[in-house]
Amino acid sequence: MEKVSLQDVQKQLKEHGLKATPQRLAIYHALVQRHDHPTAEQVYALIHKQNPGISLGTVYKTMDSLVDAGLASKVITSDGVLRFDGKTHTHGHLHCTKTGRIMDFEDEELEALLTDYFQRKKLPNFVIDHFQVHVTGQIPDSRPKS
Amino acid sequence: MEKVSLQDVQKQLKEHGLKATPQRLAIYHALVQRHDHPTAEQVYALIHKQNPGISLGTVYKTMDSLVDAGLASKVITSDGVLRFDGKTHTHGHLHCTKTGRIMDFEDEELEALLTDYFQRKKLPNFVIDHFQVHVTGQIPDSRPKS
DNA sequence: GTTAGTGCAAACGTTTTGCACGCTA
DNA sequence: TAGCGTGCAAAACGTTTGCACTAAC
Numbered sequence: 373m374e375k376v377s378l379q380d381v382q383k384q385l386k387e388h389g390l391k392a393t394p395q396r397l398a399i400y401h402a403l404v405q406r407h408d409h410p411t412a413e414q415v416y417a418l419i420h421k422q423n424p425g426i427s428l429g430t431v432y433k434t435m436d437s438l439v440d441a442g443l444a445s446k447v448i449t450s451d452g453v454l455r456f457d458g459k460t461h462t463h464g465h466l467h468c469t470k471t472g473r474i475m476d477f478e479d480e481e482l483e484a485l486l487t488d489y490f491q492r493k494k495l496p497n498f499v500i501d502h503f504q505v506h507v508t509g510q511i512p513d514s515r516p517k518s
Numbered sequence: 519m520e521k522v523s524l525q526d527v528q529k530q531l532k533e534h535g536l537k538a539t540p541q542r543l544a545i546y547h548a549l550v551q552r553h554d555h556p557t558a559e560q561v562y563a564l565i566h567k568q569n570p571g572i573s574l575g576t577v578y579k580t581m582d583s584l585v586d587a588g589l590a591s592k593v594i595t596s597d598g599v600l601r602f603d604g605k606t607h608t609h610g611h612l613h614c615t616k617t618g619r620i621m622d623f624e625d626e627e628l629e630a631l632l633t634d635y636f637q638r639k640k641l642p643n644f645v646i647d648h649f650q651v652h653v654t655g656q657i658p659d660s661r662p663k664s
Numbered sequence: 665g666t667t668a669g670t671g672c673a674a675a676c677g678t679t680t681t682g683c684a685c686g687c688t689a
Numbered sequence: 690t691a692g693c694g695t696g697c698a699a700a701a702c703g704t705t706t707g708c709a710c711t712a713a714c
Contacts, residue, residue, distance in 0.1 A: 391688050391693060412679080427696045432679065434694090448598050452704085453678075466644055475644075482635060486651070489628060498612055501655040505632070509647040537668060537713050558704080573671045578704065580669090598679085599703070 381443070388441035398423050399434045403444055403458035409465075409474045411453050449474060464505035471514045477507060527589065534587040544569050545580045549590055549604035555611075555620045557599050595620060596654070610651035617660045623653060 381400050382392040390396070402418045403410070410418065416431045435456055438444040447455045449467060455474065464477040482505065490500060527546050528538040536542070548564045549556070556564065562577045581602055584590040593601045595613060601620065610623035628651065636646060 386689095389693095393688070393694065395695070425696085429680080429697075430695055437694090446596065448594050448596055452594055452598060452600060454598060466641070468644070469647070477641075479639070481639070485631060485635060489631060490653075493625070493627070495612065495623075495653075497657055498614070498653075499655050499658055500653055501615065503651060503653040505649055505651055507636075507641075507644075507646055507649040509645050511643055512645055532714095535668095539669065539713070541670075571671085575672075575705080576670055583669090 384443055385441060390437055390441055394423070395426055395430055396434050396437065398426070399431060400438060400443060400458070403438075403456055406458070407476060409447050409449075409455040409457050411455050415456065447474065462502055462504060464507065466507045466509065468511045468514065469508060470510045473511070473514075477505070530589060531587060536583055536587055540569070541572055541576055542580050542583065544572070545577060546584060546589060546604070549584070549602060552604070553622060555593055555595075555601040555603050557601050561602065593620070608648055608650060610653065612653045612655065614657045614660065615654060616656045619657070619660075623651070 378397055378401065381397060385392045385396060398419045399415060402415055406418075412428065412431050412435065415435075416426070416428045419426055419431075435444065435446075438456075439446055443458075445457045445459070447457050447465065449455060459476070462483060464479075464482065466475045466477045468474075486503060486505070490503065524543055524547065527543060531538045531542060544565045545561060548561055552564075558574065558577050558581065561581075562572070562574045565572055565577075581590065581592075584602075585592055589604075591603045591605070593603050593611065595601060596615075605622070608629065610625070610628065612621045612623045614620075632649060632651070636649065
């Protein structure tokens with residue numbers, strides 16, 4: 373994953389007309405640090421330690437701003453809970469149904485395969501924005517959540 | 519899509535230890551008739567016309583039963599709403615961000631491509647159950663929802 | 665007759681909203 | 690200092706649950 377410095381974030385926020393508040397920096401920082409895909413609650417818990425005066429509502433609002441600014445993206449998993457992803461480029465997800473964990477899955481070969489496929493295969497009456505592969509399965513020997 | 523008769527449904531329900539109630543038949547019938555992926559509300563509205571004495575809660579419960587019985591599956595889209603799918607075999611989805619519609623996308627070539635890919639590419643510490651391709655984009659000239 | 669399924673309404677958890685206040689630029 | 694962003698709490702939303710009643714087997 374490409375590391376983004378706080379200065380970069382600050383710059384990117386401003387470029388998109390967003391003010392670089394401490395909350396936004398903290399939230400975005402937490403987001404890029406974690407490679408799993410935290411829920412709003414998890415992000416909240418994460419930054420709450422170092423930044424107690426922050427509200428869950430702000431996490432949601434900030435997330436929306438980040439997504440609008442193109443700095444993050446949303447993922448919804450089969451449990452119906454919104455999760456956030458600190459990267460915006462195309463990548464797949466591995467979703468473990470036993471633990472609920474979601475891991476990134478990036479593979480150049482797969483991406484090339486699909487890009488090539490969709491370039492050849494024109495879909496009738498549909499303009500493709502992006503595509504992603506979602507793999508469901510299990511991590512062996514993992515412990516079920518809850 | 520393989521057409522399933524009501525007799526088949528009735529049989530399948532019984533095989534899975536489920537009673538074949540009129541509600542279940544109506545709900546499943548509505549599900550296979552529509553190729554888009556209705557939400558619980560939509561299924562409810564659909565069957566309510568012909569079957570007024572049915573409750574939204576029953577739609578949810580019945581959906582769960584159908585999914586357990588392997589007659590349907592759940593899909594969650596980026597709007598965070600649960601949707602139901604009258605088919606259970608692997609297939610992709612086209613998701614129009616303008617209208618919110620989800621359409622099935624089935625293509626043998628793509629499926630073969632991916633099956634082959636994942637057979638070659640062993641994922642470390644992950645046992646694949648199934649995979650699907652989710653394509654996001656827009657239907658040209660469509661009217662935005664709401 | 666027994667058990668599973670239904671309907672209703674209340675409860676639940678997540679996400680959104682409204683508004684007064686505070687802080688960034 | 691002008692306006693965006695925040696915090697709080699309430700509301701909204703989709704979904705689940707509990708329970709008494711009904712219907713399928």
